[in-house]
Amino acid sequence: MKHTLSTLFFLLISISTIYGQEQVKYQVAQYPNGKEELTKIVAKELHVSKKLFNAMIKENIQKATATVGLIVNSKGKVAAFEILQSSHPLMDETSFPKLEKALKDIKFIPGSINGEAATTTIIVEDVMVVLYHNNNIKNYGQLL
Secondary structure (H helix, E strand, O other): OHHHHHHHHHHHHHHHHHHOOOOOOEEOOEOOOOHHHHHHHHHHOOOOOHHHHHHHHHOOOOEEEEEEEEEEOOOOOEEEEEEEEEOOOOOOHHHOOOHHHHHOOOOOEOEEEOOEEEOEEEEEEEEEEEEOOOOOEEEEEEEO
C-alpha cells in the first residue's frame, strides 16, 4: 500500500515537471454523501487491537490518533488505503481490518488533474480512539 502512495506522489511531481510553468488544476476525489459521512465510516471501521488497548493503559495514553489516506482511482473506487501518520506505532493498517471492504462498493466522485479523471488521495485526519477512565473506548474522525 505504501508503494501506491509513493507512486502517486511521483506521478504528481512528474506532471508538475511536464507542465512546467502551467498551473496544474488538481481536484481530489469526493465522497457523494459528504465529508462527515465518510469520516464516520472510517472511524467506525477502526478496531482497537488488544495490544493497542493494553499499551494505551500501560503507557497511560488516553487518546491515539491516525491520519488515513484513501487512494481513489479514476473510476471512483477506493484502490487502497494507508496510514499516513499515527500517534502510536500499534495504530496502523491492522487497526482498520475491514475498511477496504466497507468502501468497496461505494462509488466516489473521481478526482481530476487538469479536468481529466485521475487517481487522487482523500485524507481523513484525526481518526482517534479515546480511552475513558472506565476503560471504555470511542472512535472519532475528521476529514481534511
